[in-house]
Amino acid sequence: MSARILVVDDVPANVKLLEARLSAEYFDVMTASNGTEALAISRRAECDIILLDVMMPDMDGFEVCRRLKTDPATHHIPVVMVTALDSPADRNRGLEAGADDFLTKPVSDVVLIARVRSLTRLKMMTDELRMRAITSLEIGMQAPERSAVADTGKGGRILLVDDRESSYERLATILAAEHTIDVEPNPTEALFHAAEGNYDLLIVSLDLNNFDGLRLCSQARSLERTRHVPILAIADPENSTRLLRGLEIGVNDYLLRPIDKTELLARARTQIRRRRYTDHLRDNVQNSIEMAITDALTGLHNRRYMESHLATLAEQASIRGKPLALMILDIDYFKSINDNYGHDAGDDVLREFAVRVRKSIRGIDLACRYGGEEFVIVMPETDLHVAGMVAERLRRSIAGEPFAIHKGTKRIEVTISIGLTTLERKGEAVADVLKRADTALYRAKHDGRNRVVSQAA
Structure with a gap:
């Protein structure tokens, strides 16, 4: 696992030491001797993790960290403060500035490398989400960076297993001073509780009686519902080796007893902020996927999705020897609706039409806007006779009740023509099925519209 590590320290000997340690583990190491240089490198997205000294002449590490974490372009980069300062006040000041961890010199190689590897995995996951979310920005969705910078990390839902x-x-x-807390003293019930609770953070004691806390952490990482929930482990000082093992299996952060109140709150806020940010990225990715395959006006699937999914449905029908019905629907005289009442009225009709279509078909059926006022409905495991009844029911649903336009101030009559066919020959090309349905639709329109015409294979 390679990553670009930026080492920031004004003492050349310290830089050389860290560079040697990290290079031996095959990390790419960059260096900066002051805060200004570190900020510039970070803004150019040239590093994955920052190891930051505190005592520097032009700008101390606390200020550098604060600026990194309040800049939308750099807030997601993990920062580890590595310093000779060892008082709880200094550690808490660093965590309050947004640091992901605070290591006191001299730092053992094992602890340093374990922490860097853990944060590297986190950064790579975040980068992948950020890359996928670029499409969301291109289609006008809001980027989560600014809300992430403004997030206090408070108001989270935490499950404490102890x-x-x-x-x-x-x-x-x-924790109750800033969050909603549930306590689960029974570790055998904790995983079920975590899966059902929609938590922002799990805090797990590794010193449970007659139960392996690390196994619980591992199980939480393997379960779909808790895979992305951050885990903060707590252990007695003599269990520090187990904590390093925890970092390898997916624990995000840890604390050693006795627990400092301020440090606990600061680490919880950091994990909750990161959880919310990555959740927002995932939501953006999911929404962009949905928008790519969905017609924005009607909410039905679009033609691109229909063409790819129809091929899959046809192949499944052929393999299983099941019928597949397909109908093309066209709103009659739709151009005259736009001409006489305006395009807003046409949009009102299309939206209401989509609602009525959804009410008339099954959940397994595929409804798509094919283009303009044309729609396609694909019905798996449906023969021509049953599909004909569905099509007639849909036709009556459209013709039987006027459509409201202009915010309900006017109602107009709307009818549809439907061309219907089925896929019955094994291996038949999807294009041939669509063409046959289109031919049936043409006949329906030619014969006077507001009717269903079927054409067998």
């Missing part, structure tokens, strides 16, 4: 009463009571009291 079977020591004195411990979980204290931790829950601290």
Whole structure:
């Protein structure tokens, strides 16, 4: 696993030491001797993780971190402060500035590399989501960066898994000042609780009685519903080796007892902010996918989706020896609706038409806007006779009730013509089925419209 690590320190000896350690693990190492240079490199997206010293002459590490985390272009880059400062106040100041971790020199190679690898996995996942979400920006969806920068990380839903009463009571009291807390003292029930609770953060004690806390963390990572929920592990100091193992299996952050109140809150906020940001990215990706295959006006699938999905449905029907019905629907005299009442009225008709189509077909049926006022409905495992009844029911649904236009101030009569056919020959080309349905539609229109015409294979 390779990543570009930016080492920021004004002491050349410190830089050389970190560079040697990281290069030995096959990371690409970049260096900067001051905060200004580090900010410039970060804004050019040239690094994946930043190892940041605190004591620097032009701008201290706290200020550098604050600027990184408040800049929409760099807030997602993990920052680890590596410094000789070791007081709880310094650590908390770094975490409050947005640092993902605060390591005190001298840092053991094992701890440093484990933390860098853990953050590398996180950064790569975030980068993949960011790359996929670029399409969302191109189609006008809002980027999540600015909301992520403004997010305080408060108001999260946290599940605390701890079977020591004195411990979980204290931790829950601290966290309740900023979040909604559920406590699960029974580790065997914790995974079910986590899967059902829609949590923003899991806090897991690794010192559970008669239960392996790391196994619980591993199970949470393997379960679909909890795979992306951040995990903050808590352990006694003698269990630091298990914490490093936890980082390898997907634990996001950790704390050693005795727990500092301010540090606990700061680390929880960091994880919740990151969870919300990645969730927003995933939502953007999903929405962009849906928009790419959905007609924006009617909410039905578009022609691109229909053409690709119809081929799959036809192949499945052929393999299983099942019929497949297809109908093309055309709104009669639609151009005159636009000409007489305006294009807004035409849009009103198309939207209401789509609603009535959905009410007339099954969940397994595929309804698409084929183009303009033409629509296609594909009905798996449906023969010509049954499809004809569905088509007639739909025709009556359209003709039987006027369509409201101009925000309901006017109602107009609308009818449709339907051409219907089925795929019955194994391996028949989809284009031939569409052409046959289109021919049936032409006959319906030629014979006077507002009717269903079937054409067998």
